[in-house]
Amino acid sequence: MSRASDRAYNHIRNMILSGELQPGSQIREESLAELCGVSRTPVRDSLRRLEAEMFIRRNDSQRSFVADWSLDDLEDAFQLRAMLEGHAAKRAARRITRDQLARMRIQNAQLKQAIGGANPDVPRFLDHNRQFHAIILEAAASERLSSMLLQVTEQPVVLRTARQYDLENLRRSHHEHEELLNAFDNRDGDWAAAVMTAHIRRAFHAYAEAHSTDTEIGKTNLAA
Amino acid sequence: MSRASDRAYNHIRNMILSGELQPGSQIREESLAELCGVSRTPVRDSLRRLEAEMFIRRNDSQRSFVADWSLDDLEDAFQLRAMLEGHAAKRAARRITRDQLARMRIQNAQLKQAIGGANPDVPRFLDHNRQFHAIILEAAASERLSSMLLQVTEQPVVLRTARQYDLENLRRSHHEHEELLNAFDNRDGDWAAAVMTAHIRRAFHAYAEAHSTDTEIGKTNLAA
């Protein structure tokens, strides 16, 4: 992460996710270069990458703008994600090893612990959640699938609302994970896929509801 | 297409697809720059793009190699493609306009014509086939889905065999297209998705068979 181009990438990406760079606004290579403390060369690299990831879009004359997603676009992303993660779960059910299953159980236990106590640790929950899903992708053993999912997973974060988390939703995630583990135990790919698809779609509805009703209190839950 | 970076991109991509750059071989920015008649800067741009499209992969120390796909990898790609095109067909069934349907019919008629006469014109068939599928993507109206499909569609061409086409397979494609049109007429998304998925998977098996049995006579059919 110490190479200038990586720093620039992370910096710009964070600025987009945090809303520091407003959706729809134009971004110029030189000013980004200044902000990141590097020259234009690594900034251009980063912009191309972010463009491929659809965080940035370019008009017909090559000028760059921060992507501006509607709720429909986000539903689209979630729908794709539900399908792809369902597919991953199905593949994983056929291939998963005992060791991977054990690691998933550990992550799910820790994720439960993170929100079980008196003061819930949501970031810790999200971290274990991420790892839980990562193991499934590892078991699915399709590089292509992984890279596609990466594209579609981090997009919704773009809506930069105050992130307050609905604990009930997080608990549900935990239970859905348990059902997923049961499906894996039985090597039942269709079951796993169905649970996973439902899991992601529930997450979308929690997300959409939180954003449509009260954006200030913003009970956002991106956990799936 | 006149910008140096676009020329470099197309040039390198063609060299990969034609087999001029051997799968697995290392590629150096400077030699590519010479081959393309540009400096390293646009070449680097192209390499990043081709890397995102998985035509090129890089090792842990940033050196680039031409991707080398196994048959399993290609089946993986086809599987993803079947799923995504099925999804696209389902979405399209809900949204497609009369005009788009009419255009699809025209493409399908012309594609039939291309292989109907005494000397079949396979490239022409493939062109109309491409347009037929493009209209579905247009009707599906999901930019994300389109860009993902693009990634997964052009990969199999990497295996550079003598391209002789099995007319029977092409005729089947034509008939499957007709069934797809029926599904669209009835606005039946599930039907459309099922037909499309079968369509792509048949194409994969035709492809796989052609490559496993006789690679020299190579009855390859990428048409779907």
Place this chain on the structure above:
DNA sequence: GCGCAGCTTATTGTATACAAATGCCATTCG
């Protein structure tokens, strides 16, 4: 006042020089 031509300025594209990192090979030490 409106629209267009031509100029000016802003922004991106390309080439090149140099810096940093990595691989490779030879040499040395255990």
Place this chain on the structure above:
DNA sequence: CGAATGGCATTTGTATACAATAAGCTGCGC
């Protein structure tokens, strides 16, 4: 003899200068 180490060669990363292109503006003609 094998493994580790040091230095040289190769390759990629970064900065910067300059070229090309697109946008915006000004003033002219109508």
